[in-house]
Amino acid sequence: MRVLLSWLRDFAPIEGDPEQVGDQLSDLGLAVEEVSMLGEGLDGIVVARVLGLRPHPDADRIQLVDVDAGDGEALQVCCGAFNMSVGDLVPLAPLGTVMPGGMEIARRKMRGEWSNGMLCASTEIGLGDDDDGIMLLDTEASPGAALTEALDLRSDVLYDLEVNPNRPDAMSVVGVARDLAARQGLPFAIPEPDVPESGDAAAGRVSVEILDPGLCGRFGLRILDGVSVGTSPRWLANRLNALGQRPINSVVDVSNYVMLELGQPNHTYDLARVAGGAFRIRRAADGEVIETLDGVERTLTAADGVIADGDDVAIGIAGIMGGANTEIDDGTTSVALEMAWWDPMTIATSARRLGLRSEASARFERGCDPGVVELAMRRFAELLAPAGATLAPDLVDARGNLPARETIRVRTDRVNAILGTDLGRDRIADVLQSIEFGAEPAGDDLDVDIPSFRPDSSTEIDVIEEVARVHGYSRIERTVPRSTLTGHLTPYQVDRRTVRSTMAGLGLDEVMPVPFLAPGDLEAAGLTSDGITVTNPLVAEESVMRASLRPGILKTLAYNASHRLTGLGIFEVGHVYRQPASEQPLPDEREYLAVALAGHGAGDAVAVWSALADALAARDYSLVAEAVPGLHPSRTARINVAGTPVGHVGEVDPGVLEAYGVAERVAWLEVDLDRLFDLPHGDRPYAGFSRYPSSDIDLAFEVDEGTPADAVGRCIRESAGELLVDLSLFDVYRGEAVGEGRRSLAFALRLQATDRTLTDVEVAELRQRCIEAVQGSLPATLRG
Amino acid sequence: MDLDLDAHLIDAAAAVADASDLDALAAVDAELLGRKSLLATVRSQLGDMEPDQRKETGRRVHEVRTEIERLVADRRVEVAAGARSVVLEAERLDLTEFDRGRRPGHRHVVTQTWERLEDLFVGMGYTVAEGPEIEDEWHNFGALNFPSDHPARDMYDTLYVDYGEPQSTLLRTHTSPVQIRVMEEQEPPIYSIMPGRVFRSDTADATHMPVFHQIEGLVVDRGITFGDLAGTLDAFTTAYFGSEFTSRLRPSYFPFTEPSAEFDIRRPDGSWLELAGCGMVHPQVLSACGLDPEEWSGFAFGFGLDRLALMRHGIDDLRELFRNDHRFLGQF
Missing domain, CATH: 3.50.40.10 (Phenylalanyl-trna Synthetase, Chain B, domain 3)
Incomplete structure (x- = not known):
């Protein structure tokens, strides 16, 4: 809503300089978006008549205009607009005029032709929004007359106000004037129209x-x-x-x-x-x-x-x-x-x-x-x-039916309890009456009648807001409530921070792709196509909600690769949305971690997982080879934590990478954080360690490719029991010495008792036990 | 004999000084002080001497021996140090060759802002609540005092999803539904913030995205006032932006708060920046959540989180936050 200061003054003798008035309007909730000073800087501008129009000999975009600026002589002006005809009256800024923007009009040559002034568009002199060409004047005035007199322009202030949707009354000049008068403590009145009646009723x-x-x-x-x-x-x-x-x-x-x-x-x-x-x-x-x-x-x-x-x-x-x-x-x-x-x-x-x-x-x-x-x-x-x-x-x-308007009891105590003020009943009444709310004392409180121009106000809290608004928000004393609670993050939020800081510590950058996908994106990533769809998408490319972080991350890799940014290690923590298994009020929404290591193989993704499991102290996990659509069929494992699947680790299927235009191999990890954080983890109990010397032995087994290293490791762990304090797979060998389709897995075992030094005999026995266990339960043979 | 020993000491000193490594020094040491050394020979002859001469010669032998031992020990330190410095010099590195390595990863600039705000409010005694991004109509609008088909809903360009009844399920347009969920699930007092991702049907440009982030705050307790709201936001302003920033509240309109306000901050250059919407929780909203508005009162506020991230780093285009260009991600 725009208002003119002069128009406001038809209803109340508004005081103050334009800036103060603007601040008061904002403080009343009528936010001033722009203040324009009208009729200023127009002093030198005169009415001129177009005498002739000639093409510029050396330019297409400007023409030569001869105008009469009052002396009857033809004055040549170059002009970029073509909307005027001979005889039109136009505003001319003669040489020496300082325009509202501060520019001074000087005599200058434009492509070899003199321009002795400037013809003005309405926007250039603040007289309208019409940018189509030179302003054509509708006036009886003669050439040479001052523009301000010819158009009866007076200096004025124009406020462009942002009116909130609950204030229809402020979409009128009188509504704005009423508020402003109340704030300034001035009388406000709408003059009675003076109009006689005549003719047939x-x-x-x-x-x-x-x-x-x-x-x-x-x-x-x-x-x-x-x-x-x-x-x-x-x-x-x-x-x-x-x-x-x-x-x-x-x-x-x-x-x-x-x-x-x-x-x-x-x-x-x-x-x-x-x-x-x-x-x-x-x-x-x-x-x-x-x-x-x-x-x-x-x-x-x-x-x-x-x-x-x-x-x-x-x-x-x-x-x-x-x-x-x-x-x-x-x-x-x-x-x-x-x-x-x-x-x-x-x-x-x-x-x-x-x-x-x-x-x-x-x-x-x-x-x-x-x-x-x-x-x-x-x-x-x-x-x-x-x-x-x-x-x-x-x-x-x-x-017909008009909204009922009832008298509202407004409690003085309630006003002060909501606002944190100490206003008396009569002060509240004064404030309300200043905006034409009826306020009659009712004991310590007030009975308030809402004027018909305030449909937004119909309850006690509405009236309290009016009191605050007209009294002035800035006059309400500021206090800080002391929380009686202990501020904290939830365990989930703490865990999620651990995830992010661990990923960053591993050198990975966090990405945040938009969660909208195009139709077909999920299928192209090897996922099912039953993503939740947007009813009214902005564009078709953003019409499906992601059911996995995978498409967004692959798009991110492809985008970066198109800028020759390859070898990226990135991660995302974000929500995915899926059709629930059984009917429920909202879709199945959960938070996932996804990690992509471009240019890396599955092993590096496993290393990321094991670092994360360590950071979260997720004690009991296992990796189980599994073919998952969209992931590399022979390089993917399901991650189980405490026997429950929480995600997958491995590589993205080369076919999916091709579909997304990613040329690099991509190591991949995805973890359902909602599920992971629900499983046993964190706060690992202290494990004592022995003060006695330890003994190290190495064991290498030849196994076929189908026997997981993890199975051999578990078998060793089980048979060695408590005396095994550390086990690591330190070498994997494939080659002629072990034959096609087989490999040698070399484990280092550190053995230690908590109450004694192990004897050579004990170590030898334990070694033998491990060998027999592995050879007995797996297709494995000790490598000599 | 005396002359012999003096000359021997001079010769010995020269021999020790000539020994250039530890092996040579060990050989010199054996020659000068070993069983076949001159000193050992003289010493073995002492028994044949007259008592006076024996005493004098014995003393002299001891002096020379002590002196040679000292020379050898000193020389050993010198030689060892020399040898070590040769080894160390051979290990010399140009460390500037290595100034290219281990780049840490970076949390997203939105995450950093999010966590910074969380930390600030946790310090003020708040907890952090979250909720679903796909919401039902009730939590996003109905419970927040937006009657159905109310024009105020037009303020939010809502994206709906095909789930359940038509227009029953939507991408939340603000984090306010989490306020409702907190009040439904938890007895007051409530001092919580709700950061999260929100959605609007806005075409992406430098200042708009169909996806962005908000952080809201909700306090519900006995005796909470509008003055508490103003004071809390002022405390936030000082803590987050610095003491050279001040704040003000201007009347505004939101269906779920009354009185409602816009929260502006004043920058050190004197200019104002509109930062947040806020107000006293509307009694209807408290009632919709089963709280008696005569017993409990509260305030709520909400900021655009992304804009705080942009401001802090002087980023001029909101779209950069979601484009995930590696050259952007690595800067923060």
Whole structure:
């Protein structure tokens, strides 16, 4: 909402410099997005008449314009716009003028031709938003006249305010003025329109019938006779221009002016074209068609409201746009002026469905003031009176359902308990009365009546907010509540931090791809295609929610590779979303860790897992070879922790890599963190260690490729028992000495007792036991 | 004899000094002090001497022997040090050759900001709550005092998912549904923050992403006031940005808080920056969560987390956070 300081001052003697007023508006919740000083810096600019237009001999984009700047002589100016014709009046900034932006106009040559000044577009002199070319002046003034006088421009301040959706009253000049006057402690009043009534009373000429009281809370009609469509007075057109409404003609301009000033949208019908002078307010029939003022045929539904005439033909869409069939034109003499209160929900739905959101619909859907109708009607007539329009007696008025307004008890203690203030009952009453809320003492408390222009306010807490707002948020003393709790992270959150810091410690960078995928991304990664889909995606490429972190990470690798960034080690911690196994209110959503090591093999992914298991003290895990779709069929293992699967480690399937355009081998780890953190881990109990000497022995076994090293290790561990304090696989040998399809696994064992030094005999026995156990239970032979 | 011993000592000193390594010195040592040395020979002859001469010669032999032993010991230290310095010199390295190695990984700049904020509020006595990113309509809107079809829902460009009834399930548009879940699951007092990922139907540009992150705070206790909200956000401002930053609250509108406010911070250059929405938890919201608004009151606030990350590092394009270019990731 834009407001002019001069317009605000029509209703209250607003004080203060423009900046202070702006700060007060922001502090009232009417955030100032921009302040513009109008009519400043226009002092040197004069009216000039175009005498001739000539092409520039050496440039296509500029032309030479001869103008009369008041002395009757032709003055040559170079100009980049082509929208003017000979005889037009245009604004000229003569040599030496300092423009509003600070630029000084100097005589200069443009491609060899002198330019003796500058012709101005409306945007260059702060007189409009029209950037299409040089401003063409509609004025009686002669060349040489000062522009400010020719256009009756006065210096003014324009505020562009951000109005919150709960404040329809502030979508009007009077609403803003009321708040500001309250803040400044100044009287506020809307002047009574001074308009005589004459002619035939409206009551016998028009009728209103509200067939759907839920649709229309109030429908008022007055008749204006002797209307002729002309142009608006300069002052009115200037104000509309400043507020971003382009002046059109006298009737439309007054309509807009009243809406901007009082917040009441309105519509005018050519009364002669309304069959029977009857206005019937009803829901549209499904499929009912109306041609609206913009010449478009629109098909309605029962969710829309219409105004129909005596023949039950729709002559307007309720609160949205009038019909072409009753449009005012040059032949119009009598006008029916409608001011209504429409059900906000209906208007919101209609406007959205029809794609017709306007200044009027924006006000109706937030809730207009049903109480301003009489005043606004007379204001309309007053403004149109100079053009000869007369106001017929009688307001023809029908009522539907309006929101009930009840008196609200506002407790003084409650106000102070919510705000942390120490305001007395009377101070609260003063604050409320300053914005026209009724406030009557009721013991220590107040009975508050909400004015009709504040539909947002209907409960005690709403009123408390008003007290805070007008009293001033900045005047409320700041305190910090002392939490009675101990702040902490949950064990899950601590574990997740461990995951991230461990990954970073291993040299991996955390990535954060968007969780949207394109159709087919999951399948291309070897995953099932039943991802949760977005109903209204922005683009098809972002229409599937990820069921795995894999596609996003592979895309990240491909993106980086396209910038010659290869060999990346990256990880992500993020949510994945899946169809649940059984019906539940929300999808199965869980948090995963994924790790990709480009240019590395499965072994390096296993090393990452074992570092993570160590960091989390996940004691009991095993890796079990498993073919998983999307992962390398012979280089992938399932990770079990305490016997429960938590993820997979290995490599990405080369076919998947090809599909994603990743040329490197990619080692892969994915872990379901929700599941992992639920399994036994963390806080490893202290394990004592022996003070006695240890003995080291090595054992190498030849096994086939199908026998996991882990199986051999487990067998050794089991048979050696407690005396085995450390076991490591220190060498894997494949070659002629062991033959095709076989390998030698060399383990180092450290043996130690807690209560004695082991004898050579004990060590030899234990060695023999391990050998027999391995050879007995696995297809393995001791390597000599 | 005296002359012989003096000359011997001079010869011996020269021999010791000539020994250039430990082996040579050991040979010299054996020759000068061993059983076949001159000193040993003289010493073996002492018994044949007159008592006076024996005493004098014995003393002299002892002196010479002691002196040679000292020379050998000193020389041994010298030779050993020399030998060690040769070995060490041979191991000389140009350390600048090695200044290229072990690059640590980097947590994402959003994660770093997230955890920094968590730490700050944990220090103020808050816990950290999380919730699902795919939410139901009730938690995202209904419980937060957005009546169905209320125009206020238009403030949020909601992305819905095909799950359950049409428009029943959505990508949460804010982290506020976690507030509801906390109040449903936990008795007051509540001092919690809710960081998380949120979604809007926004086309990506330098300041918008369809995916971004928020952090909200919720306090519900007895006697919580609007002044507490203002004071808490002011304390946050000082702690996070520094004491040269100040803050203000401006009236605003959110369906789930009343009074509602925008939280602005004032930068040292005097300019204001809108940072967060906040307000007193609406009584309807407390009631929807089974709390009596006459007994409990509370405040809530919410920030854009990504913007704090951008501000801290002077990043000018929100999209960089999600593009995952390695040249970006490694900077923080």
